[in-house]
Structures are given as structure tokens and as C-alpha cells.
Amino acid sequence: MSERAPAGPPPATAIQPDFATLPRREAAAARPNLIGMTRARLAAALAGAGVPERQIRMRAGQLWSWIYSRGARGFEEMTSLSKGFRAELAEAFTLDRPEIVTRQLSRDGTRKYLLRIAGGHEVECVYIPEEDRGTLCISSQVGCTLTCTFCHTGTQKLVRNLTPAEIVGQILVARDDLEEWPEPGTRPSEHRLVSNIVLMGMGEPLYNVEGVRDAMQIAMDGEGLSLSRRRITLSTSGVVPEIPRWGAEAGTLLAISFHATTDDVRNELVPINRKWPIADLLEACRAYPKLSNAERITFEYVMLKGVNDSDADARRLVQLIAGIPAKVNLIPFNPWPGAVYERSDWERIETFAEIVNRAGYASPVRTPRGEDILAACGQLKSATERARKSRAEIAAETLGSGA
DSSP: OOOOOOSSOOEEEEEEGGGSSSSHHHHHHTSOOOOOOOHHHHHHHHHHTTHHHHHHHHHHHHHHOOOOOOOOSSSSGGGTSOOOHHHHHHHHHHHHOOEEEEEEEOHHHHTEEEEEEEGGGGEEEEEEEOOEEEEEOOOEEESOSSSOTOOGGSSSSOOOOOOOHHHHHHHHHHHHHHOOOOOOSSSSSOOOOOOOOEESSSSSSGGGGHHHHHHHHHHHTTTTTTTGGEEEEEEOOOOOOOOOHHHHTTEEEEEEOOSSSSSSHHHSSSGGGGSOOOOEEEEEEETTOOOSSSOOEEEEEEETTSOOOHHHHHHHHHTTTSSOOEEEEEEEOOOTTTTTOBBOHHHHHHHHHHHHHHOOOOOOOOOOSGGGGTTTTTTTOOHHHHSOOOEEEHHHHHHHTTT
């Protein structure tokens, strides 16, 4: 069983980036951004800019390599291209990344980035270093439409979907900050600092399925970022009609933000359940492509004291998922200002895990990471939105949503 995490070192630090190094978004606003374009769209953009047809495939491959293998932030870095062609590219296109507003470093090594995107909106993404991998948790929307009552992001209204450029851009920004791009003239290192992607940040990714799909196809492209689909996990609260589509078009690993074992309780915790209840959600899970012991569905279950953490809940959970190759991630509730829930006692979490484990399902207890910088699961929310509201206002929103 999991042990309590030891007390950490000194508090987190907030690091302001060097804004002089950030791209000039205003001047670039009118030019299409090559970041986030699929290969087909990139080729079409080059054709529209006057690149001869016989050169398009070669030029697209060169740009793809510079952007996603070498991390080029400007066309002037692309030294294998002629100066004239680089100048033409710079006049026609941009390589615009999200801007780092703040970068916070937790005492446990977790990094949280507050990123500014087009329109002045802000999103957060989180890098979590571990011994055997480095996981980047990325966002798919500005805000969220789901209003899950235990989730801080759910208290922020949906503003808009992120574009593929803004989704892929989170990966590029993290690799920039980690200095993970290869030095000129060298091959990429086999050791990956960003080795795993989880779509568990702000927003419901299956409400932005096309943008997320295009971004992840870029991430999985073998001639660029080259992340295996088995190193990418999409987490959904249960947008049932889009689950088969995601499996067919992207085929990454799947996680379900589950959190309750009866429709009555899940209706309160995860209101989308009123539209697609537990039975419908589990039917979609059972039909997910490539499902096997090697590619299990992860059921995420936040532990809320006195709400969903009883022995009866644990027994119902294993009955519900019977026959599905799965594991259950138990998530101690991560508090945030105004939250009306409490974390289950540690002994209760361990007892719950033991029941699930005895039924044959792995039930790791997720060690909270980045709590001191509000970077843990369920805590993400843009700083500007957070600053606009008092603790009492956030609490009132949470209570008003049905908690």
C-alpha cells in the first residue's frame, strides 16, 4: 500500500520569465501559425504561399523537422534553408508559441506554467518529473463547461476551445523550459524529459475532439515529437458519443473521470452523468478499441470524505467495472480555496484500495504533486480568473452548482 508522502523541503518559488525572449504576438497576429497544422494543412499553406508544387513535400518535411525535432522558435534558425526562403517564410507565417506569464516550481519538483494565448486568455499546464518518466499535463479548453463540484477548474466558466497550435504549443513550451531540444548538429537524446502526455488539464478534451485529435497526431508523428500513443492518455468525464470516435481516430490510452458508484452521487459530482449515466459510459468503455491487459482503461476516483469512500462504494466499483481491463487510480482530494469537500482519511483510502485490489484491480493511490502551487489534480485555474473572485464567491459558485 502507498505510504504517506514525507514532509517536503521549503515552499515553492515563482519564477518570472524573461519577456524579452518571448515572440512578438502583435506583429504576428495576421500571419498563419505553422505550429499546430497537420501535414496536409502545412502542405496546403505552403502551396498557398507560392512554393512550387514539386518542392512542397520536401519543404514541408524540412519545416516539420525544424519545428518538432529541433524546436526552432524562428525561421532564422532553420539554417538548412536558404536565406531568401527563410525571409519569405517569415513574411508569410509565424511560429507562435503560448507566452509564459509565470512559471512556478514546487518543492517536489513539479513545474506549473501559466500561459497566455490569443485574445489575452490564460491556461495552465503542469510538468511532473518522476524517476522513470516525465509527465506533462496539458489543457484543452480555456475554462470548463462541466462544473464538476470537486474541481477548481469547474468554477471557471468555459471561454473557448484551444486550437491545435495552443495545445501542441504547451508541449513545445515545456521542452523549451526544460532545455530538451538537441544542440545543433547533434541527435535527439534517447532520454526523454517529457516522455508522457496526459490530457487532464483545464477543460473536457472530448468537447474539443478535433483540435485535440490534430494536436495529438502531431505529437505522435514519428518524424517530430515522436510520442507513442501508449504514452498519451486522454481523460474524459464521460462524453459518451465521442469515446468511440477518439478510439478510432487517435487510439491513445483512455482514462475515465469516474468518482462515484451510483448515478445519484455522480450526478452531483460530475453533472454530465445526468446526460450520459454510468451504464452508458461503461458500455462505451467496454467497446473501446485495442482494450487489453496491456492497454487498460484507467478509472480515476477522487476520495471525498463521507461522500464516495465507503466499503460499499469500493465493492460497487469493482462490480461495475467487472470484465473491463482496467486499473483504478485513487486520488486523495486536493483542496482549493472555497472547496466544500474534505480529503478522505488516509486509513479510509487504504481500506478502499485494499478492497479494489483484492478484486484483482491495481489500485494505486496517487501521491499529490504540486499542492503548494495549486498544481495537483483538480486544482488548475487561470490566475487572472482566480484573482477576480474572492474565496466566498468561489464557494458560493460551488454550492450553487449542486454540491
